[in-house]
Amino acid sequence: MKSFHNKVAVITGAGSGIGRALACAFAEQGCQLALVDVNAAALQETADTLARITDKRISTHLCDVADREAMKALPATIEQQHGAIHLLFNNAGVTINKTFEQNTEADIDFVMGINLWGVLYGCYYFLPYLKKQDEAHIINTSSLAGYLGMPNQSTYCLTKAAVKSLSETLRVELAHYQIGVTSIHPGTIRTNILRSAAGKSGSNMATTNKLAGLMERYGMPPEKLAKKVVHAVQKNKMQVRVGFDSYLGDWLKRLFPSAIHRPFQWGFGKSIAK
Numbered sequence: 001m002k003s004f005h006n007k008v009a010v011i012t013g014a015g016s017g018i019g020r021a022l023a024c025a026f027a028e029q030g031c032q033l034a035l036v037d038v039n040a041a042a043l044q045e046t047a048d049t050l051a052r053i054t055d056k057r058i059s060t061h062l063c064d065v066a067d068r069e070a071m072k073a074l075p076a077t078i079e080q081q082h083g084a085i086h087l088l089f090n091n092a093g094v095t096i097n098k099t100f101e102q103n104t105e106a107d108i109d110f111v112m113g114i115n116l117w118g119v120l121y122g123c124y125y126f127l128p129y130l131k132k133q134d135e136a137h138i139i140n141t142s143s144l145a146g147y148l149g150m151p152n153q154s155t156y157c158l159t160k161a162a163v164k165s166l167s168e169t170l171r172v173e174l175a176h177y178q179i180g181v182t183s184i185h186p187g188t189i190r191t192n193i194l195r196s197a198a199g200k201s202g203s204n205m206a207t208t209n210k211l212a213g214l215m216e217r218y219g220m221p222p223e224k225l226a227k228k229v230v231h232a233v234q235k236n237k238m239q240v241r242v243g244f245d246s247y248l249g250d251w252l253k254r255l256f257p258s259a260i261h262r263p264f265q266w267g268f269g270k271s272i273a274k
């Protein structure tokens with residue numbers, strides 16, 4: 001998609017971090033925005049920020065992406081308000097920092113519901129609306145974790161690998177409708193995702209807060225990621241790696257598919273020996 005002028009972009013998880021940065025970047029490109037999140041206050045904050053940088057139409061939609069019926073109803077509401085839907089960002093995501101066996105069934109449902117079903121619902125229910133356009137694009141937020149299984153992130157890695165796989169399939173299946181599909185694979189981006197995980201998980205709080213501190217200190221600003229995504233959608237790229245750690249993880253996995261997991265094993269062994 002070469003021009004975003006007056007295109008309508010739907011962004012889930014638009015209340016914070018990467019979603020908010022994507023909203024700002026695509027607003028600057030001339031898009032109308034339909035912002036989706038479960039957090040009403042955060043959603044409003046993004047809408048207020050956008051109102052300062054664009055005069056294009058902005059709508060807010062309080063919606064849980066894991067709620068099938070809500071997601072089914074969402075595209076019609078957005079089309080009614082904006083007249084069309086051209087870009088879909090399935091971006092809302094959460095994590096929980098626990099070993100696989102520490103996860104409760106509710107923990108598994110929580111991560112799978114948002115990171116996997118949320119993306120599937122988005123692709124599935126928005127597709128008929130995207131197909132009405134001469135050209136459209138789906139952008140799914142995966143992760144470096146989509147390339148690599150990592151300790152304490154079993155469900156997160158599982159969902160992100162699934163999002164990568166789904167995106168590859170859709171890219172082929174939808175090309176003849178002029179619908180591009182891109183998956184985003186960020187490394188460490190400075191957002192609230194780990195602080196939210198520490199608040200929710202009820203376990204491994206100290207480690208999660210420590211990781212969140214590192215993310216806040218060394219993570220890449222989400223605005224840089226958003227600029228890369230604008231370029232990637234213009235060029236219809238299949239995947240976007242963002243950050244040194246994302247490139248490094250991807251290449252090390254290709255070059256040393258088994259050995260790359262040894263440092264994880266060593267670090268994980270040390271952490272449980274404490």
Ligand SMILES: NC(=O)c1ccc[n+]([C@@H]2O[C@H](COP(=O)([O-])OP(=O)(O)OC[C@H]3O[C@@H](n4cnc5c(N)ncnc54)[C@H](O)[C@@H]3O)[C@@H](O)[C@H]2O)c1
Pocket residue numbers: 012013014015016017018019036037038039042063064065066091092093094114141142143144185186187188189190191192193194196219
């Ligand atoms: N921050 C990173 O380092 C990083 C790295 C790789 C991938 N990602 C991915 O980027 C995406 C965005 O995460 P972020 O880092 O900006 O985190 P964030 O916590 O800052 O933002 C996530 C947003 O999603 C919203 N959300 C949570 N559950 C929802 C639901 N059920 N329905 C609708 N909205 C919901 C939250 O309210 C929040 O506004 C996620 O998919 C995440 O997995 C992040």
